Amino acid sequence: MADAASRLTRVAEQLLGVPLPVRIRAWDGSQAGPPATPVLVIRNRRALRRLLFKPGELGLARAWVAGDLDIEGDLYAALDAMAGLIWERGDDARSLVQAMRDPEVRAAARELLKLAGPPLPPAPPREEVRRRRHLHTRHSDKRAISHHYDVGNDFYEIVLGASMVYSCAYWGPAEEDATLVSAQRDKLELVCRKLGLTPGRRLLDVGCGWGSMAIHAAREHGVGVVGITLSQEQAAYARKRVADEGLTDRVEIRVQDYRDVVDGPFDAISSIGMAEHVGTERYLEYTSALYALLKPGGRLLNHQIARRPQRDEGAYEVDRFIDAYVFPDGELAPIGTTVTQLERAGFEVRDVESIREHYARTLRHWVANLETGWDRAVRLSSPGRARVWRLYMAACALAFERNRIGVNQVLAVRTPESGASGLPLRTRTWHG
Numbered sequence: 126m127a128d129a130a131s132r133l134t135r136v137a138e139q140l141l142g143v144p145l146p147v148r149i150r151a152w153d154g155s156q157a158g159p160p161a162t163p164v165l166v167i168r169n170r171r172a173l174r175r176l177l178f179k180p181g182e183l184g185l186a187r188a189w190v191a192g193d194l195d196i197e198g199d200l201y202a203a204l205d206a207m208a209g210l211i212w213e214r215g216d217d218a219r220s221l222v223q224a225m226r227d228p229e230v231r232a233a234a235r236e237l238l239k240l241a242g243p244p245l246p247p248a249p250p251r252e253e254v255r256r257r258r259h260l261h262t263r264h265s266d267k268r269a270i271s272h273h274y275d276v277g278n279d280f281y282e283i284v285l286g287a288s289m290v291y292s293c294a295y296w297g298p299a300e301e302d303a304t305l306v307s308a309q310r311d312k313l314e315l316v317c318r319k320l321g322l323t324p325g326r327r328l329l330d331v332g333c334g335w336g337s338m339a340i341h342a343a344r345e346h347g348v349g350v351v352g353i354t355l356s357q358e359q360a361a362y363a364r365k366r367v368a369d370e371g372l373t374d375r376v377e378i379r380v381q382d383y384r385d386v387v388d389g390p391f392d393a394i395s396s397i398g399m400a401e402h403v404g405t406e407r408y409l410e411y412t413s414a415l416y417a418l419l420k421p422g423g424r425l426l427n428h429q430i431a432r433r434p435q436r437d438e439g440a441y442e443v444d445r446f447i448d449a450y451v452f453p454d455g456e457l458a459p460i461g462t463t464v465t466q467l468e469r470a471g472f473e474v475r476d477v478e479s480i481r482e483h484y485a486r487t488l489r490h491w492v493a494n495l496e497t498g499w500d501r502a503v504r505l506s507s508p509g510r511a512r513v514w515r516l517y518m519a520a521c522a523l524a525f526e527r528n529r530i531g532v533n534q535v536l537a538v539r540t541p542e543s544g545a546s547g548l549p550l551r552t553r554t555w556h557g
C-alpha cells in the first residue's frame with residue numbers, strides 16, 4: 126500500500142497539473158517528490174486535514190502557524206518554487222475525489238481523506254471575512270496598529286536591528302560595505318535631502334515608528350520635528366531615544382492620528398511606510414490632510430509599497446494571509462493611484478523613485494536577524510507569531526524580487542500659485 130507522501134504527491138500533481146517542485150515528507154516518515162529540493166514537511170494528520178479541507182493560502186497559513194507544516198532547506202527556494210501553485214477551491218474536499226480522472230489517483234485521494242479524518246471546525250470569523258475594502262475609522266486604525274506594533278519593542282529590536290527602522294533601506298552599489306544600519310541611515314538621509322531640510326525648519330514625520338527619522342533629521346539637519354504614531358509602545362521607545370540623544374528641545378513624539386494634527390503649517394512632511402495603513406477609501410482624505418498641513422512651497426516625501434494594477438480594479442482583494450495574521454486592515458494601491466490622489470489634493474508631483482530591489486534586500490536582512498534571534502523571538506512573542514513573521518517577510522522579499530509588488534518614494538510639493546516649486550533644476554544630485 127502506498128505511503129502518505131506518495132499519495133499526497135500524486136493527488137497534488139493531478140490537481141495542479143504540474144509536477145510538484147518540492148519534496149514531501151509525511152508524519153509517517155515517508156517521502157516523495159524530486160530529490161535535492163527543499164522539503165515540505167507534513168508533521169501530522171491535522172496538517173493534511175487543513176490542506177484537504179481548506180486548501181489555498183489560508184489553509185496553508187494556518188497549518189504553518191500551528192507548526193503542522195514546515196519547510197526544510199532553503200525557505201526562499203521553496204516559496205519561489207511553490208508560488209502560483211496554491212489552488213483556491215471553495216468546494217467540499219470529497220468532490221476532489223470525483224475530480225480525479227485516473228482511477229489510481231482517485232483511490233489515493235480516497236485513502237488520503239480517510240487518513241485525514243473529519244474536517245476541522247471553522248476558523249475564527251476574522252480569517253473568513255473577505256472584505257475588499259476596510260473602513261479605516263480612527264478607532265479601527267488604532268486597533269489594527271496595536272495588533273501589529275504592540276507585539277513589543279524587544280521583538281522588533283531582534284528583527285529590525287539597531288536602526289529600528291521598519292521600512293525599506295537604501296543600499297549602495299558596494300554590497301560588501303553596507304550593513305542594515307548604514308543602509309537605513311542612507312535612506313533617512315535621502316529623505317532629508319529630498320525634503321531640502323535646513324536648520325530651523327519644521328518637519329512632521331507621520332507614522333514615526335520608533336523615532337529614527339525624527340532623530341536623524343533633528344540631529345543631522347537641525348530641524349524641529351513632530352513625530353506621530355498610533356502605537357503607545359513605539360512612542361514610549363521613541364521618547365526615550367530622543368531624550369538619550371539630548372534632542373528633547375527639538376523633537377516631540379505624540380500618539381496621534383494624522384487626521385488630528387492641528388498645529389501646522391510645517392515646512393516638510395515625511396511619511397515612510399505609513400500610507401499602507403490608510404486604505405483606498407480614505408486616501409484622498411490623507412493626501413488632503415497632509416496638503417493642508419504644509420506651508421506653500423512645502424514638500425511631502427511619501428514612501429510607500431505599491432501593488433500592480435489589476436485588470437479589474439474593483440475586484441481587488443487584500444491578501445488574506447497578511448490581513449488575518451500580520452497587518453490587519455493594510456491595503457496596497459498601485460503607484461498611479463497614489464500619484465493621482467496626491468494631485469487631486471493639490472500637490473505637484475515632482476519625482477517618483479522606485480526602490481523595489483532595496484526592499485527585497487532589506488527583508489532578507491530582517492529574516493536573517495529573526496533566524497539568528499529565533500529562541501528569544503519565540504520567548505517574547507509565541508512560536509506561531511515568530512513563524513508567521515518569518516514566512517511573511519520571506520514571501521514579501523520574493524514578491525519584491527519578482528516584481529509582484531514595488532515600493533516608491535514620491536516627492537510632492539505644495540507649489541504656490543506663482544509656480545515656484547523651490548526645487549533645484551537637477552534633482553538627481555541627491556545621490557551625491
Ligand SMILES: C[S@@+](CC[C@H](N)C(=O)[O-])C[C@H]1O[C@@H](n2cnc3c(N)ncnc32)[C@H](O)[C@@H]1O
Pocket residue numbers: 266270274289290291292331332333334335337338353354355356359381382383384396397398399402
Ligand atoms: C511600518 S511603520 C513605519 C515606521 C517608520 N516610519 C519607519 O520607517 O520605521 C508605520 C507607522 O505608521 C503609524 N500609523 C499608522 N496609521 C497611522 C495614523 N492613522 N496616524 C498616525 N500614524 C499612523 C504606525 O503607528 C507606525 O508608527
